[in-house]
Amino acid sequence: MADHITAPRRNSSGLARDVEILEILGSVEAVSGGGLGVSRVAQITGRDKAVVSRSLATLADAGIVDRDENTLAYRLGARLYALAALTVESTLTRESQPILRRVAQRARETTHLCVLRGGNVLTIASELSPHEFRTTGWEGITTAAWRTPSGRVLLSDWDEDSLARWYAEHGQDQAIVGPVPPHAAGFSVLPSPPPDRQVVADLASLRSELERIRANGYALLDEELELGVVGASAPVRDFTGRIVAALNVSAPKTRIGDRLEGLARFVASSARDLSRAIGFESSHPERP
Numbered sequence: 001m002a003d004h005i006t007a008p009r010r011n012s013s014g015l016a017r018d019v020e021i022l023e024i025l026g027s028v029e030a031v032s033g034g035g036l037g038v039s040r041v042a043q044i045t046g047r048d049k050a051v052v053s054r055s056l057a058t059l060a061d062a063g064i065v066d067r068d069e070n071t072l073a074y075r076l077g078a079r080l081y082a083l084a085a086l087t088v089e090s091t092l093t094r095e096s097q098p099i100l101r102r103v104a105q106r107a108r109e110t111t112h113l114c115v116l117r118g119g120n121v122l123t124i125a126s127e128l129s130p131h132e133f134r135t136t137g138w139e140g141i142t143t144a145a146w147r148t149p150s151g152r153v154l155l156s157d158w159d160e161d162s163l164a165r166w167y168a169e170h171g172q173d174q175a176i177v178g179p180v181p182p183h184a185a186g187f188s189v190l191p192s193p194p195p196d197r198q199v200v201a202d203l204a205s206l207r208s209e210l211e212r213i214r215a216n217g218y219a220l221l222d223e224e225l226e227l228g229v230v231g232a233s234a235p236v237r238d239f240t241g242r243i244v245a246a247l248n249v250s251a252p253k254t255r256i257g258d259r260l261e262g263l264a265r266f267v268a269s270s271a272r273d274l275s276r277a278i279g280f281e282s283s284h285p286e287r288p
Contacts, residue, residue, distance in 0.1 A: 035073030095277040100127040103270045109251035114150040119170045120177045121151040144173040146200045149219035149233035150246035156213045157243045167203045193224045218264040232264035234271035239279030247271040
């Protein structure tokens with residue numbers, strides 16, 4: 001949201017005036033103060049209080065702004081954030097295609113874009129490796145977040161309470177969640193991680209892994225989900241700095257060898273490119 005208050009635009013159309021109000025309610029003053037009252041908004045815009053009051057009431061009726069019944073202050077509403085989320089997802093889907101293709105071509109390995117759905121990981125797009133011997137596309141398949149590097153990346157900006165609640169519900173989910181699609185029937189998914197490869201065994205080890213992800217900027221997979229398969233995932237952030245997706249590359253271990261860390265750094269760089277494409281700016285703080 002805006003970090004400053006713009007100058008009044010008294011000759012604007014009705015819609016532009018409403019947008020101006022929304023920009024003001026997204027300012028640092030409004031956000032840090034829990035909202036602004038009619039008088040303050042009127043003062044900033046240089047408009048009549050009655051006109052501002054009617055505009056705010058109309059926006060509140062539409063759910064675009066919320067009014068605090070105790071302080072009578074207005075703040076940006078849930079419906080506006082929901083519309084913004086739809087815009088981000090649409091932009092994410094569109095902007096990810098050339099980046100997925102570029103990563104698959106340069107890394108010469110299968111690339112995926114993953115999001116959280118129902119507490120677990122849904123792959124929404126895949127670009128296959130040009131090699132004949134390659135890992136498979138996972139589009140439309142939901143996997144347990146605790147078992148995958150993408151899932152752990154997607155959880156890495158959650159607060160402690162939310163993470164604990166999530167783990168209580170999903171910390172023991174099976175590798176593939178829900179019915180197995182026909183194209184996934186041949187996957188060599190391990191029912192449980194091999195003891196010497198298991199990264200997450202409990203909430204404490206999950207927290208430790210998320211700390212590593214935050215420090216490194218990526219997560220690694222080493223034969224934890226599928227025998228002979230390694231991978232790397234990195235976070236994709238929206239305009240607020242929130243993690244909204246994970247960019248993932250998976251490959252046969254025999255081909256990657258000791259190059260997994262280098263691949264992970266390339267995936268992280270590409271994830272930052274996608275983040276910028278959907279509105280994230282490096283000057284924005286990454287949300288904890």
